[in-house]
Structures are given as C-alpha cells and as structure tokens.
Amino acid sequence: MYNKVTSADLAALKQILGNEFVLFGDEINPDYAHDELGGVEKMPEVLVRPGCTEEIAAVMKLAYEREIPVTVRGSGTGLVGAAVPVEGGILLETKRLNKILELDKETLTVTVQPGVLLMELAAFAEENDFMYPPDPGEKSATIGGNISTNAGGMRAVKSGVTRDYVRALTVVTPQGEILKLGGKVAKNSSGYSLKDLVVGSEGTLAIICEAVLKVVPLPKVSLSLLVPFPDMKSAIEAVPKIFGSKITPTAIEYMSRDTILFSEDYLGKKFPDTKSDAYILLTFDGNTDIQVESEMKVIADLCLEIGALDVFILDTDERKKSVWSARGAFLEAIKASTTEMDECDVVVPVNRVDDFIKFTHALAKELNVRIPSFGHAGDGNLHVYICRDALGDKEWENLLNTCFDRMYKKAEEMGGLVSGEHGIGYAKKGYIKKQYGETPIALMQGIKKVFDPKDILNPGKVCF
Amino acid sequence: MNILVCIKQVPGSNNVEVDPVTGTLKRSGVKSKMNPYDLYALEMALSLQEKIGGTVETLTMGPPQAKDIIVESVCMGAKRGFVLSDRNFAGADVLATAYTVSQGIRICGQYDLIICGKQTTDGDTAQVGAEVAEYLGYPNVSNVLSVDGMKDGVISLTASLDEEIVKMTVKTPCVISADGDINTPRLPSYKVKQAITEDAVTFLSMQDFSDKDAEHYGLHGSATQVERIFPPEKTKERRVLEGTAEEQTAAIFDLVCRQKLI
Numbered sequence: 001m002y003n004k005v006t007s008a009d010l011a012a013l014k015q016i017l018g019n020e021f022v023l024f025g026d027e028i029n030p031d032y033a034h035d036e037l038g039g040v041e042k043m044p045e046v047l048v049r050p051g052c053t054e055e056i057a058a059v060m061k062l063a064y065e066r067e068i069p070v071t072v073r074g075s076g077t078g079l080v081g082a083a084v085p086v087e088g089g090i091l092l093e094t095k096r097l098n099k100i101l102e103l104d105k106e107t108l109t110v111t112v113q114p115g116v117l118l119m120e121l122a123a124f125a126e127e128n129d130f131m132y133p134p135d136p137g138e139k140s141a142t143i144g145g146n147i148s149t150n151a152g153g154m155r156a157v158k159s160g161v162t163r164d165y166v167r168a169l170t171v172v173t174p175q176g177e178i179l180k181l182g183g184k185v186a187k188n189s190s191g192y193s194l195k196d197l198v199v200g201s202e203g204t205l206a207i208i209c210e211a212v213l214k215v216v217p218l219p220k221v222s223l224s225l226l227v228p229f230p231d232m233k234s235a236i237e238a239v240p241k242i243f244g245s246k247i248t249p250t251a252i253e254y255m256s257r258d259t260i261l262f263s264e265d266y267l268g269k270k271f272p273d274t275k276s277d278a279y280i281l282l283t284f285d286g287n288t289d290i291q292v293e294s295e296m297k298v299i300a301d302l303c304l305e306i307g308a309l310d311v312f313i314l315d316t317d318e319r320k321k322s323v324w325s326a327r328g329a330f331l332e333a334i335k336a337s338t339t340e341m342d343e344c345d346v347v348v349p350v351n352r353v354d355d356f357i358k359f360t361h362a363l364a365k366e367l368n369v370r371i372p373s374f375g376h377a378g379d380g381n382l383h384v385y386i387c388r389d390a391l392g393d394k395e396w397e398n399l400l401n402t403c404f405d406r407m408y409k410k411a412e413e414m415g416g417l418v419s420g421e422h423g424i425g426y427a428k429k430g431y432i433k434k435q436y437g438e439t440p441i442a443l444m445q446g447i448k449k450v451f452d453p454k455d456i457l458n459p460g461k462v463c464f
Numbered sequence: 465m466n467i468l469v470c471i472k473q474v475p476g477s478n479n480v481e482v483d484p485v486t487g488t489l490k491r492s493g494v495k496s497k498m499n500p501y502d503l504y505a506l507e508m509a510l511s512l513q514e515k516i517g518g519t520v521e522t523l524t525m526g527p528p529q530a531k532d533i534i535v536e537s538v539c540m541g542a543k544r545g546f547v548l549s550d551r552n553f554a555g556a557d558v559l560a561t562a563y564t565v566s567q568g569i570r571i572c573g574q575y576d577l578i579i580c581g582k583q584t585t586d587g588d589t590a591q592v593g594a595e596v597a598e599y600l601g602y603p604n605v606s607n608v609l610s611v612d613g614m615k616d617g618v619i620s621l622t623a624s625l626d627e628e629i630v631k632m633t634v635k636t637p638c639v640i641s642a643d644g645d646i647n648t649p650r651l652p653s654y655k656v657k658q659a660i661t662e663d664a665v666t667f668l669s670m671q672d673f674s675d676k677d678a679e680h681y682g683l684h685g686s687a688t689q690v691e692r693i694f695p696p697e698k699t700k701e702r703r704v705l706e707g708t709a710e711e712q713t714a715a716i717f718d719l720v721c722r723q724k725l726i
Contacts, residue, residue, distance in 0.1 A: 271648065272649065272650055273651060300654045304654075310653050311653070311654035311655060313539075316497045318503070319649075322649075
C-alpha cells in the first residue's frame with residue numbers, strides 16, 4: 001500500500017540533506033530495526049538525519065507526495081516499539097537536532113531542539129539555577145521522545161508530567177508544513193489545544209522540531225528518605241497515609257529487596273541497606289532547611305508510627321547518589337537478570353497500588369513466573385516486568401498474553417489505564433483498544449486522519 | 465576489638481568560594497558534612513564490629529559545631545564520640561593536627577585499631593593518618609582495602625599499592641587509612657537520632673591533654689604556613705566532535721594525545 005524508496009527518492013533525499021546524512025540498505029546499523037522493546041523489529045529502507053526544521057519539512061513533502069511511510073526516532077529508548085518502522089520506509093533520526101537554543105529567564109522557559117537529551121537539559125537547567133521537573137528514569141532519552149510519550153518520571157507526584165511543561169511546539173505536519181503551536185504563555189484557551197494533542201501522540205500526528213519548555217527555580221534544599229518496611233504490603237499502605245498528612249513529597253518510589261539485589265549485581269555496587277524486604281524512597285524539595293526538615297520530620301515520625309523499621313536520611317550528594325543511582329538502574333538490572341522480558345506500565349489510582357502489587361505476586365505464584373516490579377508509588381504508575389528466564393518460544397508467547405490480559409483487566413477493574421508513561425506504540429495497542437472500546441478509538445483514528453490523511457507518519461501505531 | 469575512627473567536618477559542597485582578601489575558605493552560610501572518605505573508614509569499622517564484635521567510637525577536631533558529625537556517626541552505628549575543640553587548636557597544619565589528634569586519642573580510651581579516611585575533600589593532604597601513627601608510635605598502613613581478620617593481637621589486611629594489591633599482617637594497636645570507594649557507607653538512622661542522649665558526645669580541650677603547652681598546637685605548633693589559597697581554574701569550554709564513529713574516535717585519540725593525557 002505504501003511506495004518503496006526508489007533510487008530517485010534516495011537522490012532527492014540526498015539533495016535535501018547531503019550525502020552523509022542519508023543511509024541506505026546495508027549502511028544502516030541493525031539497531032535501527034528496534035527500540036528497547038524486544039520482539040518488534042523491522043529495518044527502515046532509508047535512515048535520514050536532518051539538521052534543521054526546513055530539512056524535515058522538505059523530507060515530509062517528498063514522503064507525502066510519494067506516499068512513503070516516515071517514522072521518527074530519538075535515542076531509541078522507548079519500550080513499546082513506537083519508533084520501529086513497522087512499514088519500512090524512512091526512519092528520521094532527530095539526534096543531530098541537539099541544541100539548547102535559548103533560556104528565557106523572564107518567561108521561565110527554555111527552547112530546545114528535539115534531539116537534546118533529558119540529562120543534558122537537566123544539567124543545563126541546574127547550571128543556570130533552574131530545574132526542568134520531569135524526571136523519567138531513562139536520562140539518555142531525547143526531549144522529543146519524552147514529549148512524544150508524555151513521559152512522567154519520579155517527580156510526577158508533586159510536579160506533574162512532561163505535558164505540564166510544554167508551552168509551545170514547532171512541528172512539521174505529514175504534508176511538510178511548518179506550524180507553531182502554543183506560545184511562551186502561561187494560559188491558553190484559544191481553541192482546541194493542538195499542542196497538547198501532539199504531546200503524547202508518539203510521532204503519529206506531526207514531527208516535533210522545536211519545543212518551548214517551562215522551567216522552575218531550582219529548589220535550594222533537597223533531602224531524601226529511604227524507609228524500610230517489614231513487607232511490601234506495609235510499605236505500599238504507608239503511601240495514602242503520607243498523602244493524608246497533607247505534605248506532598250516530590251517523589252515517592254517503592255522498591256523490593258529482590259529488585260535492589262538485581263541492581264547490586266548489575267551495577268557491581270552495594271546498596272546502603274538490604275536488610276528489609278520492602279522500601280519506600282521519598283524526596284522533599286524546598287527553599288529553606290527549616291521547611292524541608294520540618295516536612296521530613298512529620299513524614300519520618302508518621303512512617304515509624306505506622307510500622308517502618310527505621311528511617312534513613314539521605315542528606316548529602318554521595319548518599320543520594322548511592323540510592324538514586326540504584327533506582328535509576330532498576331530497569332536495566334531486571335533486564336540483565338533474565339533472558340528476555342516485557343513490561344506492563346500500568347497506572348492505577350494511588351490507593352489501589354497495594355492491591356495491584358498483591359495481584360501481581362499472586363499471578364506470579366499461580367503461573368510460576370518471575371514478575372518483579374518497582375515504580376512510582378506516589379502516582380500509581382507501576383513498572384511490572386514479566387521475565388522469560390528459561391521458557392521456550394511458544395510458552396513465552398502464551399505466558400505473556402495471559403499475564404498482560406489478566407493484569408490490564410485487573411487494572412481496568414481498579415479504574416486504571418494501560419500506560420502511565422511509556423505509551424502505547426506498537427506493542428500495547430491491542431490492550432488500549434480492548435479498554436477504550438469502539439467510540440474513543442474511532443475518535444483517535446479520526447484525529448489521526450485529519451492530521452495525516454495518507455497515514456504516512458508512524459503508521460500502525462497507537463490506535464491502528 | 466575496640467576501634468576508633470577519626471573523622472572531619474568539611475564543606476558540604478565542592479563549590480566553596482575563596483575570600484579574595486584573606487585567602488581563606490568562605491565557610492559561613494555553607495553547609496557542612498562528614499568528609500566522604502571518612503564514611504568509608506566508618507563503614508569499615510562498623511562492618512568489622514558486626515563481624516568480630518567490640519566497639520566503634522569516633523573522634524574529630526574542630527569548632528563546637530563539629531559535634532554534628534559525631535552525632536551523625538552515632539546515627540550510623542558508633543557507640544559514642546569525642547570532639548577536640550579549643551581556640552588554641554585553630555589554624556593547625558597537618559603536623560599540628562596530627563599531634564592534637566594523637567594527644568586526644570591517648571585520653572579517649574584503649575583502642576586496638578584506629579581508622580582514618582584516605583584524605584579529606586577540603587585539605588586533600590592524605591597525611592594526618594600516618595602522622596598520628598608516628599606520634600602514637602603505632603604501625604601504620606595506608607590505602608587499606610579491607611581488614612580481613614584479627615587473631616592474637618594481629619590483624620590481617622589487604623592494601624593497595626596502586627600497581628599491586630598486598631596482603632599483610634600488622635600488630636595492634638595500629639593506625640590504618642581506608643582507601644576510597646571500598647564499600648557503600650550505611651545511612652544515618654532517624655530513629656537513632658531521635659533517641660540520642662547527651663553523653664554520646666564528649667568535648668575535650670587542651671586542658672584535658674597531658675601536654676598543655678599551647679605552643680604545640682594550632683598555628684603556633686604548625687611547621688608550615690599557607691601562603692595563599694586559590695580556587696582551581698574552571699573552564700566551560702566544550703568541544704563537540706562530529707563525523708562518523710571512526711572520525712570521532714580518531715579525533716578523541718588525537719585530542720587526548722595532544723593534551724598528554726595518555
């Protein structure tokens with residue numbers, strides 16, 4: 001149904017981008033066939049690396065006219081196959097667009113190109129005494145990718161998610177038109193929010209070429225607590241009680257001893273405490289020691305009162321690093337502990353986290369499979385991993401289907417949704433269809449059609 | 465085994481400004497913390513105690529607020545600690561510091577093993593441990609990676625000589641300096657902090673020492689004088705290398721060769 005890339009197309013692309021930024025066939029590294037999700041693979045016919053918005057527009061004009069599919073890729077760290085060119089065609093990599101263009105201290109915004117890495121933006125903001133609050137675990141992801149999945153991260157409890165920080169986007173439409181959506185404004189009631197439609201659309205509606213992001217003043221004081229509990233049940237049950245105290249920590253993460261031990265093996269570095277079965281990790285930010293310490297004290301006392309075994313204080317950079325670096329490596333650590341794995345990035349109401357974790361433990365026992373998990377206890381977004389270990393191909397496929405069916409069904413019963421922050425991409429579209437039903441999916445498909453009548457931009461994803 | 469760990473309070477951040485007029489570190493308004501290298505020494509002591517029993521105590525020299533790191537050490541598992549604090553100790557160089565610490569150790573108790581951190585993040589001399597040993601007349605080993613056991617008053621340990629790893633035995637009492645990054649220091653407990661009592665910290669001054677001659681301490685007792693302190697030069701220059709992986713590799717190689725880094 002799509003046209004293949006011909007030698008004439010290749011010549012035209014080289015004309016637009018220059019020879020060195022157009023790779024064809026065997027010149028393309030096999031890694032471009034997949035993202036961090038295993039199982040979904042397809043090589044693009046051609047890989048292009050544009051250096052500016054106008055080049056992207058020119059590529060899209062050509063692709064639209066010739067009806068060649070285009071898939072956008074940042075760092076390739078996605079977990080649902082969203083950046084896999086399942087229909088072949090052109091893979092458009094944004095990594096050359098890696099400039100931080102402006103820090104506007106009067107509107108508290110930073111303007112970036114989509115290939116800037118999250119860690120680069122975080123460091124840049126901090127150097128200038130600002131903070132970009134979204135804090136997903138994968139720091140080498142691009143900002144374009146973060147916007148495309150509406151990435152969340154650990155500070156979502158207090159600070160919200162990527163969408164809350166996108167003020168404006170410059171995008172290229174599938175037809176090759178350059179549009180500016182939103183602006184350096186704090187409010188916007190001017191018609192449908194096209195900018196917010198593009199955020200989280202996983203590269204299916206338009207290509208993000210520039211983003212104006214909100215930053216906040218860097219909190220002067222930050223302190224974390226690592227709180228050990230005798231078991232996961234008491235750890236998770238503590239979270240709603242913490243919210244009940246009317247103090248909102250910046251982050252509330254939960255982690256089990258098993259996951260911590262995987263990360264010790266993976267990093268070759270000991271975690272400061274592994275005596276307990278379950279932990280929650282809390283962070284408090286503020287502008288004065290007195291404020292942060294008084295909040296910390298209320299929560300520390302509360303935790304001890306409701307059964308915490310102790311409360312450990314992470315008050316220096318070294319101490320924070322010893323715990324947060326392990327937390328940041330959990331995904332890779334679990335991956336390294338098995339032969340293959342797949343993930344359920346489910347989100348449930350905060351007060352159902354405990355029930356959902358208990359359900360995964362029971363499921364693991366029933367199906368005789370390892371299902372380690374960790375996640376954002378404070379916002380209900382869990383990362384649950386099904387480990388293949390020694391299973392054969394057929395058994396693995398069956399097991400995955402059973403596990404996912406049961407987990408998404410359970411999440412739905414609890415009022416939860418399929419994805420908290422990783423997106424739907426290719427891998428989870430069956431589950432979103434199942435949950436949303438006909439009309440919402442038809443509305444999504446209609447939106448896609450308005451933006452992209454020829455369905456050339458990242459086809460086969462999200463709602464198709 | 466009774467262990468004493470020598471610790472120091474240092475600025476909480478590496479970005480401490482230097483007063484251009486006096487040439488001293490601007491400490492006011494800057495938060496303090498325990499020297500990160502001392503945390504490895506303290507963890508080594510606490511792990512040893514868990515393995516073979518005994519007690520762990522800590523000692524520091526500094527202004528009265530240095531008490532905070534003694535409290536912190538107790539929150540991590542030490543039994544108690546001492547603060548050597550006296551106006552006469554001010555301005556001490558490495559030698560005078562080591563002498564003061566050795567005087568303090570003599571009256572604090574009987575220890576089989578004294579553990580110091582490798583160096584501090586503010587002074588960076590890495591000499592105090594060895595000089596304390598000299599003043600006490602104890603054997604000394606630096607860059608210790610692990611204490612492997614103790615039998616009949618002799619401890620066996622592993623130390624790094626940069627190029628090689630050596631295993632040795634040392635008679636107690638002795639002074640060792642723990643190498644950096646050899647363990648993950650445990651975290652201070654809020655629960656212990658809430659329960660801490662006054663007697664966990666003991667202040668000692670020159671009047672408590674056997675040598676009460678002020679000429680032997682602080683600036684007077686120092687063999688060296690600091691002429692000038694200045695911050696290291698900072699550069700924000702960045703170079704982005706472009707091109708293929710091969711071209712970038714060649715460019716990096718060329719760059720590190722020219723900078724004489726390899």
